[in-house]
Amino acid sequence: MKARDESGTGAGAGQEAADTAQAAEAGRKRADAAGALETLGRSSGPASLILSSLAGGPKHGYALTKDIESFAGVRLAPGTLYEALSRLESYGMIEAVESSDRRRPYRLTATGAAALSTYLESQRKVAEVGLSRLAGSWEMT
């Protein structure tokens, strides 16, 4: 929200301070969101796939779908892909690249790279623990 309250005076200073604190908290939450893809809710799964794909370079929607299908074996439906893309863009994790093509490419931002790194690290820990426990208790054929 743009600050258009030109008539703002000291009368509401306490409230102003409270709101500033709230805004700062919201900013922190958004920064946290950048470090935790889980906060994207139902889009967190597709989001990690999209960010992983974009880590290899900018891609448009269809190229993303094909790339994700090739490395993850999952084909994201168009609606799901764009729902996640719009959320990632709104959180500043990806950005659209100027293009003369109607197929607009997207690229990873520094925020997105940090979020993906944090997410993949946590997933790696889970995978390592799971695999080591399986190796100790179960004989995998």
Place this chain on the structure above:
Amino acid sequence: MTEGQHPPQDGFGSEPAGGPEAARIRFLLLWYPRSWRVRYGEEFAELLTAELAELGPSRRRTANVAMTGLRARLAGAGLTSHPLDPEAAAGASLAAVATCGVAAVLAGGAMWAQLAVGLQWSVPHTRGIGQSMALMSGALLLLAVLTILAAVPVAWTAVAAAMRGRGRAFIAPALLIGAGLTVLVIGGHHFENGWPGTGGHLLAPQGGVPGGVAAFGWAATMWISSYWAHPAALGAFPAIQIAWMVLCPIAIGCMLAGSVQLLLRVRLSPRAFRYEMRLISLAWAGLAAFLSGALCWLLSADAAGSGTLFQVGAIDRASFAVLSIAVLGCAAAATQVRAAAILARSGGPIRSTDSEARAR
């Protein structure tokens, strides 16, 4: 899209449509709100074209697009979170609060008006009915006061914009609100003369409601009636009354449409927004009190087998269901107003091209 180019306003893409595939894609895009189509429509259409060429039509894909499109519409209506444009999302959530509030007051007002009529003619057998009337009347009074208080900064912002020569966007909403209000007030006053409460027993309790207010409430909610399901009985009504039952919801619809347009177009200052958020919290308490009063009536009337004047009919149960859903919708939208306002203050993520298009 290259710099200097602007997305088409309908978001369907810039090339002329042709063939069944293009028609299919245009149909699929319709699931999404206009603001989403303006931002993503063109590239999304390209993706759908490629998908159709590779895999052909698919019901699963259609269902996916429909579901995500509806979610985007809910977000656009301010009922779920979507930080595409916090400023626009805040306005949409405010409009959703207003819409749900009006739906709640209409549904609840019809129940309240029926009780008001009953109390003109009869003393209820149970205390619950009197208590529910008091609760509903108090809540309605609170909501009326809050509506007036909430309208002041919105109207002032619009007037101030008009004085700076930027009032064109507010002409249509103002006309809609003015026309709807005029029809409602004139028609309501005309038809309140035929109020069943008129001529009621002088000593009858009136539930603490002035007769004129109760009569106007009755006239304004006359169209919320089970008579629509009984055309033969409805046909016995005077033609002018049936015309009013058709015209009244149109007038209320005009007022609501104008108010929603106004809320979507006006850009409130942060201070005004905080003020509105406080009023919304109070309004939610008022709606909850109203809901409790309505529930009290439903339970008391059913339990005590009250007289015909206080009997609960199918239309009252339906009204109660609408009232409950509207109160829940109001709560969801109020949460989003707060979230969007805070997110916007923290330096919203991006501004949609729709906002920019509107600004132009």
